[in-house]
Amino acid sequence: MAPIKISYVVSFSSQDPKYPAENLLSDDGVRPxxxxxxxxxxxxxxxxxxxxxxxxxxxxxxNYGCAFLQIEVGRSSWTCDQPYLTLVPTVTLMTPADSKLDQNRCGVRMFKEGDFSELTVGQKWDRVRLTCSQPFSPCSRFGLSFIHLRTPQEQEPDPPRPPLDTEDGELSDRPLCSSPAFHRTSFPEPCL
Incomplete structure (x- = not known):
């Protein structure tokens, strides 16, 4: 689970000069x-x-006051008219009631591969598009306070196990019941 670094903001639809989109590049999430x-x-x-x-x-x-969020992924090598793929379908970050009352504006949502669209899992991406909306509170300001991306958890291979009956690293031709490991079990002693 290594962090994925964001290099720069490619584009944005709107930003407050005091709270620009570049704030998402910061790891501390202090300014949205x-x-x-x-x-x-x-x-x-x-x-x-x-x-x-x-x-x-x-x-x-x-989150910083958004009601809904959608995350899409793409590649910088794609042509401008190629649509991005949905990584996380539109999710609710705030209820309509919370939005109207201006409550619970700053929460954190965590997504994992099980939440992603199957078409996007396991592929490599170098572009991420975040689309957030707040249709329930027309006067409130909204945006995002941070985004952190990480690679999938790597599966560690199981350590190799030696065979039960070996002699000098080679498999023995002796039957299993003649193995010392066999005699340490609760099986009956006689062997046919």
């Missing part, structure tokens, strides 16, 4: 990315370039 206060858009998107193409196994997202 928020939409421009003059534009009352109910949907924001940002596209991020990863340092290198990597399989994505885990995504952690810090």
């Amino acid at each position: 990315w928020l939409g421009c206060p003059k534009k009352r858009s109910r949907q924001l998107s940002v596209e991020l370039q990863l340092e290198r193409a990597s399989p994505i196994g885990y995504v952690d997202v810090g």
Whole structure:
């Protein structure tokens, strides 16, 4: 589970100059990315370039007032008209009631491979697009406080086990019941 570094912001739909999309590149998540206060858009998107193409196994997202979030992936080598693939389908980050009451704005959602679209699992990606929306509270400002990406957990191979009956590293031709390991079990002593 190695961290996947985000190199830079490719594009964004809106940003507050005080809270730009570049804030998502910071690891501490102290300052969020928020939409421009003059534009009352109910949907924001940002596209991020990863340092290198990597399989994505885990995504952690810090919310900052969004009701819904969708995560898509793509490759920088694709043509501009090629659509991105959905990594995480649209998920709810805030309920309509919380949105209208301006409560529970800053939560964290964690996603793993089991939450991802099957088409995206195991492939390498170097672009991530986040689309967030807040249709329930037209006056509140919203965005994201952070995004952390990690590679899948690597499966460690089982250590090799030596055969039960070996002599000088070679398999023995003796029957299994003549093996010392066989006699240490609770099987009856006589062997046919």
